[in-house]
Amino acid sequence: MAPPEGGAVKGLYLRWSILIVVFSVIGFLAISRYDREVRTISPKVLLSESPNTEKRLMGMIDAGSLKGGSDGMPFRFSLSSEGAKAPVVFSGDDRESLRDLKTIVVIGRWQADKGVFEAGEIALTPNYGFITSAYVFSLIPLILLIFSMERRVALLYVMIKDEKVYQAEV
Helix, strand or coil: CCCCCHHHHHHHHHHHHHHHHHHHHHHHHHHHHHHHHHCCECHHHHHHHCCCCCEEEEEEECCCCCEECCCCCCEEEEEEECCEEEEEEECCCCCCCCCCCCEEEEEEEEECCCCEEEEEEEECCCCHHHHHHHHHHHHHHHHHHHHHHHHHHHHHHHHHHHHCCCCCCC
16 A cells, blocks of 8 residues: 555645644633633632732632621622632622522622622522533544544545546547
């Protein structure tokens, strides 16, 4: 069996290079979206960094810390995670989701001068590690299958050419 021609190999490498670049761009966009819209921080990170932008804070509502909520007053509670506690003032509409010892994600801003995280929205608790690993484990065999099929087709093309089964019309 003869090896593929030089042009066929260059085309193969060019196609795979383009494919790698496209997957890299998609990966970069996915990671930047995750950092911008999905990533949560813990109370420990919140207290150490004191960010001034809107953040997603994830933690468990401490037992007995849930206060307020009557007569339009905002809820006050403490979120804890990784051994740190952050006081939260929640003024959003989703008040039914607040319970003691429940892990939640609240969206808001850290007010360093008041020492409180002012939240106005509750978000879903993410489990993106599972989703990401499922995509990766399903895409790797697919990419290997496509690569294997492309190599076989290229070798079959060379074999057919060498056997002179296919001849150009005169």
